[in-house]
Amino acid sequence: xxxxxxxxxxxxxxxxxxxxxxxxxxxxxxxxxxxxxxxxxxxxxxxxxxxxxxxxxxxxxxxxxxxxxxxxxxxxxxxxxxxxxxxxxxxxxxxxxxxxxxxxxxxxxxxxxxxxxxxxxxxxxxxxxxxxxxxxxxxxxxxxxxxxxxxxxxxxxxxxxxxxxxxxxxxxxxxxxxxxxxxxxxxxxxxxxxxxxxxxxxxxxxxxxxxxxxxxxxxxxxxxxxxxxxxxxxxxxxxxxxxxxxxxxxxxxxxxxxxxxxxxxxxxxxxxxxxxxxxxxxxxxxxxxxxxxxxxxxxxxxxxxx
Ligand code: ZN
Numbered sequence: 001x002x003x004x005x006x007x008x009x010x011x012x013x014x015x016x017x018x019x020x021x022x023x024x025x026x027x028x029x030x031x032x033x034x035x036x037x038x039x040x041x042x043x044x045x046x047x048x049x050x051x052x053x054x055x056x057x058x059x060x061x062x063x064x065x066x067x068x069x070x071x072x073x074x075x076x077x078x079x080x081x082x083x084x085x086x087x088x089x090x091x092x093x094x095x096x097x098x099x100x101x102x103x104x105x106x107x108x109x110x111x112x113x114x115x116x117x118x119x120x121x122x123x124x125x126x127x128x129x130x131x132x133x134x135x136x137x138x139x140x141x142x143x144x145x146x147x148x149x150x151x152x153x154x155x156x157x158x159x160x161x162x163x164x165x166x167x168x169x170x171x172x173x174x175x176x177x178x179x180x181x182x183x184x185x186x187x188x189x190x191x192x193x194x195x196x197x198x199x200x201x202x203x204x205x206x207x208x209x210x211x212x213x214x215x216x217x218x219x220x221x222x223x224x225x226x227x228x229x230x231x232x233x234x235x236x237x238x239x240x241x242x243x244x245x246x247x248x249x250x251x252x253x254x255x256x257x258x259x260x261x262x263x264x265x266x267x268x269x270x271x272x273x274x275x276x277x278x279x280x281x282x283x284x285x286x287x288x289x290x291x292x293x294x295x296x297x298x299x300x301x302x303x304x305x306x
Contacts (some may be wrong), residue, residue: 012238030156031164038293043167045304048146050169050276053194058146058171063129065150065165071122071132074258077124078218080211086122086152114241122152124283127169127273132257134174140145140264142175148278161236161243161280169177172273174256176263180270183248187274188230191246199300200234200245200284207231207247228252234284245281248274265277 008016018024025034035043070086072078078085089112091101103112106276123129126147134143148169155162170206173183192204207229223229228251231244249272255261264270285304289296293306 009158011160011237014237015158015160017293018160018286019090020047021292023286024160026287029072029164030158033160033161033163036084037230039282042187042285042293042304042306043278045306046276046278046281046285048086049194049198050278050281051146053190054146054171058144060146061130061133063123063147063149065123065152066120067123067129069117071117072121072124074132075128077128080209080216081124082212084124084153084155086124086154087120087153088118090118091115092206098213106111110287123189124151124153125149126275127172128171130172131174131259131261131271134254134259136260136262138175138261138263138269140153142173142179142263142269143254144173145174145291146170147172157281159237161245161277161283163279166280167278168271169276169278170272174261174271175251176265176267177252179268180250180252180272184230184272184274188232189249191274192232194279195232195234195245195284196283198277198281198303199297200281200288202231202232202245203242204230207244222271226250226252234288236280236283236287238287243280243284244277245284246274246276250274 015024019026022038023036025036025166027033066088072085077231091114097114101111104114105111113187126149130147131143150165151168152165154164156164171187173180188204194201204225206224208220208224209229229247229249233242234245236243251271253268253270255271261269267272285300289300
């Protein structure tokens with residue numbers, strides 16, 4: 001009798017189906033994939049669609065996927081999400097340490113134990129490296145930014161919508177409290193309309209972040225009670241709960257207080273952002289309309305020009 005192999009979750013089965021169709025290229029690590037020609041085109045089309053929604057109204061800035069480590073420290077990310085953090089370690093030893101590292105490598109051991117910490121870490125949210133670059137005195141009306149880039153979250157999963165490395169397209173506001181709330185509310189509504197217009201069955205729901213540990217549970221409750229975060233959710237795989245494909249989050253004065261950013265009136269500024277998950281939107285579209293882009297509904301194809 002042949003070995004039936006391990007029983008796969010439905011998420012893993014669906015992921016394997018996308019690999020078998022050639023849309024995803026497996027790397028051997030859950031949550032890390034290469035993308036096929038069709039998927040690259042689709043994600044680029046989603047990016048163009050999202051960027052058109054804010055064109056001309058935002059300062060366009062871009063940052064690398066690796067950020068100064070202090071960015072993660074000052075943003076509170078290490079405190080709130082230590083389980084998701086990725087910091088970069090590098091080799092700085094001499095010949096002796098190198099030989100020791102190679103002995104470990106050749107023996108199949110953990111050679112990374114021979115590396116030391118560095119000044120840099122993997123970006124965890126596209127807006128994270130932005131805040132320290134904002135001048136402390138904001139103009140009347142605040143400032144609006146367009147940022148997009150790769151982020152890292154260490155949550156290995158066979159669910160294609162939960163990757164280790166993915167792109168976020170964000171519109172960010174820094175200014176007064178009412179402006180930050182208005183930005184969040186505007187984009188929650190606009191994002192739901194934009195995604196629905198692509199033929200996705202979406203819902204905007206109140207959400208909260210998975211802050212770590214016992215202290216984190218209180219933060220999660222505060223965030224939910226304050227109705228600070230909304231998500232636009234859609235199905236991205238069969239037999240799975242819906243996934244946030246866009247989220248809009250009001251940070252109150254969390255980032256601006258730490259960095260001393262003030263409104264034109266001299267008060268501590270507030271900020272908010274909306275983040276579109278480019279790959280997640282692409283996966284929601286593939287699930288809703290099928291893997292063959294040429295067979296998609298005309299409206300979705302026209303909106304995305306695919
Ligand atoms: Zn953000």
